[in-house]
Amino acid sequence: DADVTQTPRNRITKTGKRIMLECSQTKGHDRMYWYRQDPGLGLRLIYYSFDVKDINKGEISDGYSVSRQAQAKFSLSLESAIPNQTALYFCATSVSANTGELFFGEGSRLTVL
Amino acid sequence: AQSVAQPEDQVNVAEGNPLTVKCTYSVSGNPYLFWYVQYPNRGLQFLLKYITGDNLVKGSYGFEAEFNKSQTSFHLKKPSALVSDSALYFCAVRDPYSGGGADGLTFGKGTHLIIQP
Numbered sequence: 001d002a003d004v005t006q007t008p009r010n011r012i013t014k015t016g017k018r019i020m021l022e023c024s025q026t027k028g029h030d031r032m033y034w035y036r037q038d039p040g041l042g043l044r045l046i047y048y049s050f051d052v053k054d055i056n057k058g059e060i061s062d063g064y065s066v067s068r069q070a071q072a073k074f075s076l077s078l079e080s081a082i083p084n085q086t087a088l089y090f091c092a093t094s095v096s097a098n099t100g101e102l103f104f105g106e107g108s109r110l111t112v113l
Numbered sequence: 114a115q116s117v118a119q120p121e122d123q124v125n126v127a128e129g130n131p132l133t134v135k136c137t138y139s140v141s142g143n144p145y146l147f148w149y150v151q152y153p154n155r156g157l158q159f160l161l162k163y164i165t166g167d168n169l170v171k172g173s174y175g176f177e178a179e180f181n182k183s184q185t186s187f188h189l190k191k192p193s194a195l196v197s198d199s200a201l202y203f204c205a206v207r208d209p210y211s212g213g214g215a216d217g218l219t220f221g222k223g224t225h226l227i228i229q230p
Contacts, residue, residue: 004156042203042221043157043203043220098209099145101147102157102218104149104156106155107155
């Protein structure tokens with residue numbers, strides 16, 4: 001089983017719908033992240049969490065919200081999806097703030113029509 | 114603010130030849146630098162990192178990278194390319210002195226590496 005699991009892997013929805021992307025990890029890491037990947041733009045940070053009680057906005061948090069339900073679970077929500085939120089979304093974890101590398105899930109491809 | 118640039122959208126190399134994927138960075142202090150690889154329909158996989166010490170860092174799958182502080186570069190290299198190395202490669206940077214800024218890595222836009230048989 002994957003260490004960082006994202007569900008769903010693919011989702012097609014309509015403008016205005018509420019969408020939740022879920023992430024769970026078995027690595028025991030405290031730090032979790034949500035990134036968005038767009039062709040030609042690389043990865044951009046949406047939200048990150050140091051622990052259950054600590055959630056921080058990233059570079060592009062507008063239109064998104066998150067919930068850290070437990071150390072192992074970090075969910076990303078789009079309250080009212082819009083077409084320019086069509087992208088590949090990645091959850092990642094890290095054991096250390098500075099020297100540690102990120103461990104990524106397989107991604108959730110979201111299409112908003 | 115920290116930033117990273119990958120000047121080439123695509124790099125084409127013949128199998129067996131050496132390869133280089135370029136990366137330059139900008140941070141206020143000494144950087145922590147990372148390389149990741151992404152295969153189609155997969156998440157990013159960690160290849161190697163530079164934190165401190167020897168400027169030449171060795172990583173997974175025979176890849177290595179050289180940290181050059183004067184040129185603010187961290188180019189990814191491999192002596193002999195394989196067709197299976199074809200993928201999307203990302204350079205990333207973290208400024209350990211960024212204080213209250215985002216804790217995540219800042220990624221470049223990615224370079225498509227194509228190894229031709």
